[in-house]
Amino acid sequence: MAAAALLRPRAGSGGPGALWRTQRRQRSTFDVAVVGAGIVGLASARELVLRHPELAFAVLEKEQELAHHQSGHNSGVIHSGIYYTPGSLKAKLCVQGAALCYEYCDQKGIPYKQCGKLIVAVEQDEIPRLKALYERGLQNNVRGLKLIGSKEIQAKEPFCRGLMALDSPYTGIVNYKQVAESYAEDFQEAGGTILTDFEVTGMVMAKESSSESADGLKYPVIVRNSKGEEIYCRHIVTCAGLYSDRLSEISGCSPEPRIVPFRGDYLVLKPEKCYMVKGNIYPVPNPRFPFLGFHFTPRMDGSVWLGPNAVLAFKREGYKLFDFSTTDFFDAVLYSGLWKLVLRNLSYGLSEMYRACFLSAQVKELQKFIPEVTVNDVLRGPSGVRAQALDSDGNLVDDFVFDGGTGDIGSRILHVRNAPSPAATSSLAIAKMIADEVKRRFEL
Numbered sequence: 001m002a003a004a005a006l007l008r009p010r011a012g013s014g015g016p017g018a019l020w021r022t023q024r025r026q027r028s029t030f031d032v033a034v035v036g037a038g039i040v041g042l043a044s045a046r047e048l049v050l051r052h053p054e055l056a057f058a059v060l061e062k063e064q065e066l067a068h069h070q071s072g073h074n075s076g077v078i079h080s081g082i083y084y085t086p087g088s089l090k091a092k093l094c095v096q097g098a099a100l101c102y103e104y105c106d107q108k109g110i111p112y113k114q115c116g117k118l119i120v121a122v123e124q125d126e127i128p129r130l131k132a133l134y135e136r137g138l139q140n141n142v143r144g145l146k147l148i149g150s151k152e153i154q155a156k157e158p159f160c161r162g163l164m165a166l167d168s169p170y171t172g173i174v175n176y177k178q179v180a181e182s183y184a185e186d187f188q189e190a191g192g193t194i195l196t197d198f199e200v201t202g203m204v205m206a207k208e209s210s211s212e213s214a215d216g217l218k219y220p221v222i223v224r225n226s227k228g229e230e231i232y233c234r235h236i237v238t239c240a241g242l243y244s245d246r247l248s249e250i251s252g253c254s255p256e257p258r259i260v261p262f263r264g265d266y267l268v269l270k271p272e273k274c275y276m277v278k279g280n281i282y283p284v285p286n287p288r289f290p291f292l293g294f295h296f297t298p299r300m301d302g303s304v305w306l307g308p309n310a311v312l313a314f315k316r317e318g319y320k321l322f323d324f325s326t327t328d329f330f331d332a333v334l335y336s337g338l339w340k341l342v343l344r345n346l347s348y349g350l351s352e353m354y355r356a357c358f359l360s361a362q363v364k365e366l367q368k369f370i371p372e373v374t375v376n377d378v379l380r381g382p383s384g385v386r387a388q389a390l391d392s393d394g395n396l397v398d399d400f401v402f403d404g405g406t407g408d409i410g411s412r413i414l415h416v417r418n419a420p421s422p423a424a425t426s427s428l429a430i431a432k433m434i435a436d437e438v439k440r441r442f443e444l
Contacts (some may be wrong), residue, residue, distance in 0.1 A: 029219045030058040030193070032438065033233040035200050035247060037061035039071040039176055040419050041239030042183040043431035048237075049190040051435055052444055057192045058231060059184075062199035067180035069317055070241050071424060073384035075266075075297045075305060077280060078112065078172035079422040082119070086139040089400045090422065093433065095141055098170070099424030105174060105264075108182050115170035115298055117280035118153060120162035122368045126284040127164055129286070133284065134166050144169045159276040159370045171280055175300050176216065176424045183427075184373050199226040203251045203266060205408045206232065221412055235442045237434065239416045242316040242387040248415050253405035257389040257397045257418060260332050260341075261316045264308030267362060268381035273373075277304045281369055294365040305381060306366055312338075319383045321356075340394025389418035400430070402437060414438055 031052075034045040037059050049057045063069075078098055084090035121130045132148070137145045146167050148156075153165045184194060200344045202224040206217075219232035219328045245259045269277065281296040299307045312332065315325040332338055342349055355361040359375055365375045389397035401417035404410060414437060416430075423430065438444060 019347070021332060026344070026384055028231045029056065030231060030233045031219075031444075032235045032442075033058045033223055033231060034237045034239060035060045035383060036225075036239035036241060037063075037066045037180075037184070037196070038069065038178040038239060038241050039067055039183070039424050039427045040241075040430055041077075041237075042066065042180050042187060043427040044237060044239060044416075044434045045192055046183045046187045046190070047428075047435040048438060049187055049192045051439075053190060055444065057187070058199055058233070059187065059192065059194045059200045060225075060231070061196045062225075064196050066184055066194075066196075067177045070387060071180050071383065072177045073178060073319065074421070074424055075308075075384075075424075076176055076299055077117075077297060077425070078114075078174055079425045080117070080137075080142045080145075080168045080171045081140045081422070082133060082137040082168060083143070083285065084136075084140065086136060088398075089433075090398070090426075091140045093400065094422045097422070097429035098172075098315035100428035101179070101425060102172070104182075105179070109292075109302060110174065110178055110182060111417045112172050112174040113298070113300065114170060114172040115279040116156070117168045117282060118148075118160065118162075119158060119166040119168070119282045120153065120160060120369055121164045121284050122162050124163065129287075130164055130166055130284050137166070137168070139293065142168065142170075145371075157278055159372055159373060160281055162376070173280075173298060173300055179424075179427075189232040195203065195231070198229065200224070200247065201226050201250070203236065203409055203413075205389055216342055221409060230349050234412065235438070235444075236413045237416070237438060238413065239419070241419070242385065244387065244415065244417050248405075248417065251405065251409050251413050251415075252407060253403070253410050253413065253415060256400065257391050258335055258337060259316070259387050260335065260338050260390045261313040261328065262310045262316070262386045262388050263313035263318065263383055264310055264386060265321075265356060265383045266308045266381040267306040267359070267366075269304040269306060269373075270379060271303070272376055272378045274298075274302060274304045276370055276372060283369070292426060294362065296369070296440040299335065300418065306378060307362065307369040307381075308384070309356050309362065310386070311352050311356050313385050316387075318387060319385060335390070335392075337390045337392045337394045341390060341396070342394075344394060345431070387418075388420065393415070402434070404441065412427065414441060 001189040013040045045059045081094035148167050153162050238247045277296045283293040316328045316331045397418045
C-alpha cells in the first residue's frame with residue numbers, strides 16, 4: 001500500500017505555529033477519520049481524541065499544509081455573537097466559542113488583541129436597525145454591548161464619523177491559521193495522525209472476502225484518495241468546507257444543501273495610513289441583502305483590511321480574478337437555487353461586480369465611515385472564498401448544518417454540511433457539539 005504524508009511537529013518545536021515535517025505512514029486503520037484539516041476539522045479531531053484517548057483517530061487533508069483554504073484566508077475576527085438569530089446554533093456556538101477561543105489562546109500563549117468593534121449607523125434610517133441589533137445581542141448574551149453617540153464614536157475611533165454605534169468591546173482579532181496549527185499539535189500529542197496530500201475520492205464498504213478481511217470486519221469503511229491509497233476506519237466525520245456537498249454525494253448522502261463559492265476581495269490600507277483605524281468598524285447590516293458589507297478590520301500584523309466585496313467565484317478555491325474551473329463553474333451556474341438567489345438580489349449583485357472592478361467605487365463605500373480615506377491610501381489586497389450553502393429555493397443556509405445518511409456507509413458518517421462565519425470563532429464550541437453527536441450516533 002502506498003504511503004501518504006504524515007504531519008508531525010518537529011522535535012522540540014513546541015508552541016503555536018510549530019514547523020512541520022512529513023513522515024512515512026505507520027498505520028492504515030482508525031476508529032474515526034476526520035476529513036478536512038481546516039480549523040473546524042482540527043478542533044473536532046482534537047476534541048475527539050482528548051475524550052477518547054483509547055481510540056485511533058486520523059485527519060485526512062488533500063493539501064500539503066493545514067488550514068490552507070477558508071481557515072487561512074479569513075479576516076481573523078473573534079466575533080462576539082451579535083448578528084445571529086436568538087436561539088440559533090450560530091448565536092449559541094459563537095458566544096460560547098469566543099469565550100473558549102480567548103481561554104485557549106491564553107493557555108497556549110497565542111497572541112490576540114481584544115480591540116473591539118463598532119457597528120456604525122451613518123444614516124437616520126439605520127438607527128432603528130442598529131437598536132434592533134443591540135436587542136438581539138442582549139438576547140444572545142453578548143458581553144459589554146452598549147449604544148454610543150457620535151462623540152463617543154470619535155473618542156474610540158477619531159477618524160470615524162457616525163450618528164450612533166453599537167460598541168462591542170469583547171470583539172477581537174487573532175491569526176486563525178496559528179490557532180488551527182495549535183489544535184493540530186494538541187491532536188498529534190494525544191496520539192492522533194494527520195495525513196496530508198490525501199484527497200478523498202471514494203468511500204466504500206470492505207468486502208469480507210477481500211485480502212483485508214480482518215480489517216474489513218473491524219474497520220468496515222474503506223476511504224480512498226486520488227492516488228489509489230486507502231485507509232480503513234469504523235466511522236467518518238467530514239469537515240470539508242468548500243467540498244462538503246461533493247463529499248456527501250461521494251458517501252451516498254444527500255447533495256443538498258449545495259455549496260456555491262463566493263469570492264471576497266479585500267483592499268488594504270497603506271502602512272502609513274493604518275493609524276486611522278484602531279478597532280473593527282462595521283456597517284449596520286441591511287436585512288434585504290445577504291452579506292455584511294464593507295468593513296475595516298485590523299490584523300495581528302498591524303495591517304488593516306478593507307472590505308470584502310462578494311462576487312461569484314468561478315472556482316471553488318479560486319482566489320484570483322481569472323481563476324476558473326469548468327467543473328466548478330457549471331456546477332454553480334446550472335444550479336437553479338443560484339439563479340433564484342441572483343434574481344432576488346440582482347441590483348445588489350451588479351453593484352458588487354461593479355465595485356469589484358473599480359477601486360474608486362469601493363473607496364466610496366469606505367468614505368461613509370472614514371471620509372479621509374482616498375484611492376491613494378489603499379492597495380488591492382488578498383482574497384478569500386466563502387463556502388456558501390444554498391438550498392434549491394435560492395435561500396442562503398444561514399445556520400450550521402450537520403447530518404448523516406442511511407445505509408451501510410451513510411449510517412457511519414457525520415457530515416458538517418455548513419459551517420460559515422463565525423465558524424472559526426466557534427470552532428471549539430462546534431467541536432464539543434460534534435464530539436457529542438459522534439458519541440450519540442456511533443456509540444463510541
